[in-house]
Amino acid sequence: MANVDIKVAIQAAPFAMGYGYDDTLAGRSDIGAIVSFTGLVRDFNETPEVTGLTLEHYPGMTERTLTEIGEQAWQRWSLQAVRIIHRVGYLAPGDPIVRVLVASAHRREAFEACDFIMDFLKTQAPFWKKEHSTQGEYWVKERHSDQQDAARWR
Amino acid sequence: MQLTHLNTRGEANMVDVGDKQETRREAVASGRIVMQPETLKLLGDGELPKGDVIATARIAGIQAAKRTHELIPLCHALALSKVSVEFEIDVAESCVNVTSLCRLNGRTGVEMEALTAVSVACLTLYDMCKAVDKNMHIEAIQLDSKHGGQRGDYQRLSAHTPIVTGEGAAGEVTLGQRCSSPCVRVKFLAELRERVGESEAVVSLDQLTSRDISGLKATLAARDERFKQLTDQRTLCAINQVMANDDALVTDDDEVAFFPPVTGG
Numbered sequence: 001m002a003n004v005d006i007k008v009a010i011q012a013a014p015f016a017m018g019y020g021y022d023d024t025l026a027g028r029s030d031i032g033a034i035v036s037f038t039g040l041v042r043d044f045n046e047t048p049e050v051t052g053l054t055l056e057h058y059p060g061m062t063e064r065t066l067t068e069i070g071e072q073a074w075q076r077w078s079l080q081a082v083r084i085i086h087r088v089g090y091l092a093p094g095d096p097i098v099r100v101l102v103a104s105a106h107r108r109e110a111f112e113a114c115d116f117i118m119d120f121l122k123t124q125a126p127f128w129k130k131e132h133s134t135q136g137e138y139w140v141k142e143r144h145s146d147q148q149d150a151a152r153w154r
Numbered sequence: 155m156q157l158t159h160l161n162t163r164g165e166a167n168m169v170d171v172g173d174k175q176e177t178r179r180e181a182v183a184s185g186r187i188v189m190q191p192e193t194l195k196l197l198g199d200g201e202l203p204k205g206d207v208i209a210t211a212r213i214a215g216i217q218a219a220k221r222t223h224e225l226i227p228l229c230h231a232l233a234l235s236k237v238s239v240e241f242e243i244d245v246a247e248s249c250v251n252v253t254s255l256c257r258l259n260g261r262t263g264v265e266m267e268a269l270t271a272v273s274v275a276c277l278t279l280y281d282m283c284k285a286v287d288k289n290m291h292i293e294a295i296q297l298d299s300k301h302g303g304q305r306g307d308y309q310r311l312s313a314h315t316p317i318v319t320g321e322g323a324a325g326e327v328t329l330g331q332r333c334s335s336p337c338v339r340v341k342f343l344a345e346l347r348e349r350v351g352e353s354e355a356v357v358s359l360d361q362l363t364s365r366d367i368s369g370l371k372a373t374l375a376a377r378d379e380r381f382k383q384l385t386d387q388r389t390l391c392a393i394n395q396v397m398a399n400d401d402a403l404v405t406d407d408d409e410v411a412f413f414p415p416v417t418g419g
Binding site: 056058061064140141 | 343396
């Protein structure tokens with residue numbers, strides 16, 4: 001794969017709302033479209049009063065898995081840049097958890113690749129959420145609909 | 155564990171792969187040839203009597219991968235979709251590192267092809283340099299990783315890879331020590347860690363009922379009731395940070411992690 005531009009980051013610190021844009025666009029004028037997805041902590045999920053969540057991951061495997069998902073997208077569509085950042089540790093409602101940003105010459109490829117990466121991130125990358133709520137804390141259950149979303153791409 | 159190249163009478167046997175499903179297979183192998191620093195310099199500068207050593211060794215490796223079935227008696231002839239052979243000159247170690255990747259869509263693995271490519275590329279390097287250096291030696295020819303197939307993926311841990319084991323609080327994993335006798339280091343992550351009440355275990359290889367994941371699960375379950383939940387269908391497993399199924403083999407110093415379905419994003 002020539003000129004693969006995939007960057008993956010895992011961090012506890014918050015990331016800026018503009019994360020990924022400057023770095024991707026710097027010094028180039030061949031990019032026609034950027035699609036980005038940002039996932040946020042909701043204050044309602046399995047219980048109505050979520051006060052925060054703790055994200056655990058498997059260091060090493062997480063980075064490798066995200067890079068592989070990015071590479072699969074790179075092989076499948078004609079892309080110019082892929083950025084994936086995911087936070088770990090304690091997060092409060094309203095905090096951004098994840099950003100996937102894809103640059104391509106055309107919008108369709110960027111939309112599809114971004115959607116693809118999120119579907120596989122949710123079903124393959126080793127992250128686990130524990131929600132804290134007014135009723136106590138519990139591990140979030142996996143969703144069958146996430147598996148179905150990922151199966152669309154096979 | 156049955157050796158698939160032996161039949162029930164212990165005779166050599168070519169495996170019938172006709173009923174296996176075609177899947178995308180990939181294998182990466184590596185090896186190296188150690189030589190005198192002066193030889194390495196001549197090689198790097200392209201000043202050896204036989205000419206462009208690296209280019210010749212690359213073609214030799216690719217050709218060898220394609221002819222593996224002619225060299226290794228019970229290997230199938232494979233229609234490889236990709237063979238690459240890469241060389242890295244390591245001045246500090248005074249050697250050339252050789253890496254080969256082989257890929258195909260087929261019914262049988264490509265690790266023999268990748269290993270053959272590396273072996274023959276090393277032999278060719280030897281042949282091209284032997285006029286100036288008789289003391290070279292070839293070493294560490296090994297499978298680094300394979301993907302696809304019945305037993306799933308495999309990833310060798312390099313000596314440089316930090317081993318992630320040890321006591322871990324939620325969201326944190328610390329570095330652990332390697333064990334002295336052959337063993338696997340087992341980690342329990344997230345909800346599973348809370349349910350078994352431990353973050354790690356060490357299992358010596360000779361304790362295993364069979365040297366695969368199902369054997370590891372059985373051995374742990376015999377050790378303690380709590381580990382019976384590892385056989386729950388929802389429990390996932392990774393060997394050296396690559397997803398693995400019950401048939402996947404475990405080897406010395408492997409890091410095996412068990413964890414619940416993932417819920418990131």
